[in-house]
Amino acid sequence: MEQARNRLMVVLFLFIGGFALLGLRTVDLGLIQRVAERERTDWSTAPVLPRRADIVDRNGVVLATNLDTPSLFAVPAEVRDPEQAAARLVSVLPDLSLADVLARLQSRKGFVWIKRQLTPAQVWKVNALGLPGLKFQQEERRIYPHGSLAAHILGFVDVDGNGIAGIEHFFDDRLLDPGRVGKPLRLSLDLRVQHALHDELEKAMVMHRAIGAAGVVLDVNTGEMLAGVSLPDFDPNHAARALPMARFNKLTNGVFELGSTFKIFTIAAGLEFGIVDLEDSYEAIHPIRISRFQIRDDHPKRRVLTVPEIFVYSSNIGAAKLARDIGADRQREFLGSLGLLRPASVELPEVGLPLFPDRWREINTMTIGYGHGIAVTPLQQAVAIAAIINGGVLNPATLILQSDNLQPLGRRVISRTTSDQMRALMRVAVTKGTGSFADVPGYRIGGKTGTAEKSGIGGYRRDKLISSFVGVFPIEAPKYLVFAVLDEPKGTAETHNFAGGGWVVAPAVGRVIARIAPLLGIAPESQSDENRFRRTALLVRRE
Amino acid sequence: MKRRSLLIGYGLVVLGVAGVFQMKYQIETKERLLRQLQQQYLSDQKSLRVLEAEWAFLNSPESLQELTGKYLELGPVPPDRILASPSLLPWRQPDAGRLSPRPDKVKGPPPDPATNTGETIPTRDLAPLVRENERLRMGDGG
Numbered sequence: 001m002e003q004a005r006n007r008l009m010v011v012l013f014l015f016i017g018g019f020a021l022l023g024l025r026t027v028d029l030g031l032i033q034r035v036a037e038r039e040r041t042d043w044s045t046a047p048v049l050p051r052r053a054d055i056v057d058r059n060g061v062v063l064a065t066n067l068d069t070p071s072l073f074a075v076p077a078e079v080r081d082p083e084q085a086a087a088r089l090v091s092v093l094p095d096l097s098l099a100d101v102l103a104r105l106q107s108r109k110g111f112v113w114i115k116r117q118l119t120p121a122q123v124w125k126v127n128a129l130g131l132p133g134l135k136f137q138q139e140e141r142r143i144y145p146h147g148s149l150a151a152h153i154l155g156f157v158d159v160d161g162n163g164i165a166g167i168e169h170f171f172d173d174r175l176l177d178p179g180r181v182g183k184p185l186r187l188s189l190d191l192r193v194q195h196a197l198h199d200e201l202e203k204a205m206v207m208h209r210a211i212g213a214a215g216v217v218l219d220v221n222t223g224e225m226l227a228g229v230s231l232p233d234f235d236p237n238h239a240a241r242a243l244p245m246a247r248f249n250k251l252t253n254g255v256f257e258l259g260s261t262f263k264i265f266t267i268a269a270g271l272e273f274g275i276v277d278l279e280d281s282y283e284a285i286h287p288i289r290i291s292r293f294q295i296r297d298d299h300p301k302r303r304v305l306t307v308p309e310i311f312v313y314s315s316n317i318g319a320a321k322l323a324r325d326i327g328a329d330r331q332r333e334f335l336g337s338l339g340l341l342r343p344a345s346v347e348l349p350e351v352g353l354p355l356f357p358d359r360w361r362e363i364n365t366m367t368i369g370y371g372h373g374i375a376v377t378p379l380q381q382a383v384a385i386a387a388i389i390n391g392g393v394l395n396p397a398t399l400i401l402q403s404d405n406l407q408p409l410g411r412r413v414i415s416r417t418t419s420d421q422m423r424a425l426m427r428v429a430v431t432k433g434t435g436s437f438a439d440v441p442g443y444r445i446g447g448k449t450g451t452a453e454k455s456g457i458g459g460y461r462r463d464k465l466i467s468s469f470v471g472v473f474p475i476e477a478p479k480y481l482v483f484a485v486l487d488e489p490k491g492t493a494e495t496h497n498f499a500g501g502g503w504v505v506a507p508a509v510g511r512v513i514a515r516i517a518p519l520l521g522i523a524p525e526s527q528s529d530e531n532r533f534r535r536t537a538l539l540v541r542r543e
Numbered sequence: 544m545k546r547r548s549l550l551i552g553y554g555l556v557v558l559g560v561a562g563v564f565q566m567k568y569q570i571e572t573k574e575r576l577l578r579q580l581q582q583q584y585l586s587d588q589k590s591l592r593v594l595e596a597e598w599a600f601l602n603s604p605e606s607l608q609e610l611t612g613k614y615l616e617l618g619p620v621p622p623d624r625i626l627a628s629p630s631l632l633p634w635r636q637p638d639a640g641r642l643s644p645r646p647d648k649v650k651g652p653p654p655d656p657a658t659n660t661g662e663t664i665p666t667r668d669l670a671p672l673v674r675e676n677e678r679l680r681m682g683d684g685g
Contacts, residue, residue: 050592061599061602062595062596062598062599063599065592065595065596065599066592067592067593067596068589143596145596145597145599145600145603146599146600146603146604146605147603147605149603149604149605191604192604194604195603195604195605195608196604199605199608440622441622441623442622442623442625443622514619514621514622515619517622518619518620518625523625524622524623524625526623
């Protein structure tokens with residue numbers, strides 16, 4: 001009996017010890033080790049991040065984003081009748097080829113893509129077929145909600161989401177960086193300005209049956225691009241379908257002999273180096289003959305022209321003579337300091353190499369004086385002009401929004417006085433000269449026209465032009481610059497069959513400025529600014 | 544006595560077990576709710592991305608311009624319609640708020656547009672309206 005009782009006690013204590021251990025472990029799990037359980041539930045409060053960061057404009061409008069789209073794949077081993085399945089698939093997805101789909105369905109692989117990134121309607125149709133062995137996988141697709149509007153700036157991605165062109169390519173690492181994928185890349189573009197420029201250039205291109213166009217809106221004090229357009233363009237949502245010609249970015253990759261807008265640099269150099277002042281004049285009665293070339297004026301005045309008149313009436317003869325006085329070395333150095341002899345620095349992979357003579361002879365100096373014999377991209381031309389009129393500081397173009405408190409890293413290229421004189425000349429070129437069609441009362445636009453003949457086989461072609469116009473506003477303290485180029489425009493009845501920059505591009509730039517100035521907060525002035533540049537204006541004699 | 548404490552002990556055990564089960568079921572319910580909310584959150588975030596893209600698409604300047612041309616009689620504002628300062632507006636009190644009253648809303652005899660400028664509108668009639676405007680401005684401005 002005593003023995004039985006002892007045994008019972010041993011068993012009892014064993015059980016008590018066992019349950020006590022269990023109880024302790026429960027307390028341990030419930031109170032001490034519950035941190036582990038917390039972590040399990042925490043993951044899902046993290047935001048869902050796309051694989052590639054969004055791109056937004058300066059106001060936060062979405063320019064490129066990633067959306068989930070289903071892609072169709074097959075597990076060939078599970079497909080029962082590949083021939084019939086292939087035929088039925090092609091009947092609902094007509095852009096697939098029957099032979100190709102059949103080959104994939106008959107392959108020995110465990111996984112084959114049929115079609116990437118389907119629309120909801122296509123998914124519905126494929127599901128309606130009820131074929132076994134076909135499955136969908138959610139994949140991210142790059143969407144450009146504004147279509148072709150900023151196509152050349154944004155660029156595009158391939159089907160796996162890797163940047164192929166434009167910003168998408170240049171900032172590929174930044175956009176794919178997992179640490180920064182939640183923060184959108186903010187561009188300097190303003191979508192409203194982009195649209196105004198795109199719209200007006202498209203209209204001008206259609207009206208004058210041009211084969212292409214390019215344009216840019218720059219903040220002259222920071223180098224920020226508010227808009228950049230190259231036409232014809234393409235829809236980056238379907239970039240593979242675009243023609244190579246449409247994909248080519250004329251603004252940053254195309255080099256053109258831009259003609260008379262180069263006179264801005266010639267005259268600025270002449271004033272800066274002290275070779276001339278505004279009262280000086282050059283004889284422009286006879287065309288210049290040099291070797292086998294002849295330099296003549298498009299708007300011949302056949303008299304002695306003051307420096308402002310050379311600029312305002314766009315005299316090639318005067319500009320060539322002034323360039324000759326500046327000399328090859330100084331001209332080359334000056335254009336180099338404006339960044340015109342090396343590729344423009346901008347955050348795009350598509351940047352064109354300027355073309356200029358290896359041996360800078362006198363004839364080159366003279367033709368470059370009025371913008372022939374040197375080919376640059378419209379963007380670098382705009383950046384250089386911005387430096388001439390903004391007080392003399394060159395700011396490289398940028399597509400990234402600059403913060404307000406950051407001082408731009410500009411480099412002084414001309415003195416403030418020269419810059420002031422150039423602004424006066426550009427205003428008078430609009431009020432009294434070739435740029436008069438760009439004038440918008442109230443917005444004080446200064447500008448310069450450019451009309452260049454395209455070079456072809458056996459010299460320049462008088463019927464194929466590159467017409468351009470640069471407009472700056474408000475001229476007394478410039479904030480924005482609009483530069484536009486039309487490739488091979490044709491004259492219309494309204495332009496009396498002229499196709500020069502003053503006739504075909506200046507009105508378009510004027511309309512762009514009238515549209516964007518209110519958006520950019522530039523108040524129009526009701527009083528005429530005639531007196532502001534009176535001294536310069538008086539040097540220009542009207543016929 | 545011993546019997547009674549045993550009964551109380553049993554009762555406590557039953558209550559404890561019932562309580563623990565009750566807690567377990569409540570936790571399960573809460574966890575189910577949490578999972579649902581997490582799912583909801585994820586799908587909301589996805590639809591947010593889709594809606595943002597759609598918003599950008601529908602608000603694209605090109606389509607807005609097209610719709611404006613179709614349904615509205617609005618055009619770009621010519622420079623001569625833009626004033627540098629609101630104080631240049633006729634009928635406007637120099638010290639009035641942004642929401643300046645329209646002349647036809649002002650009580651009292653209607654001012655004669657031919658002779659009246661902003662200064663000649665009787666200020667005492669305007670005072671309550673100006674105060675109201677001030678109040679509204681303070682309210683919405685924050």
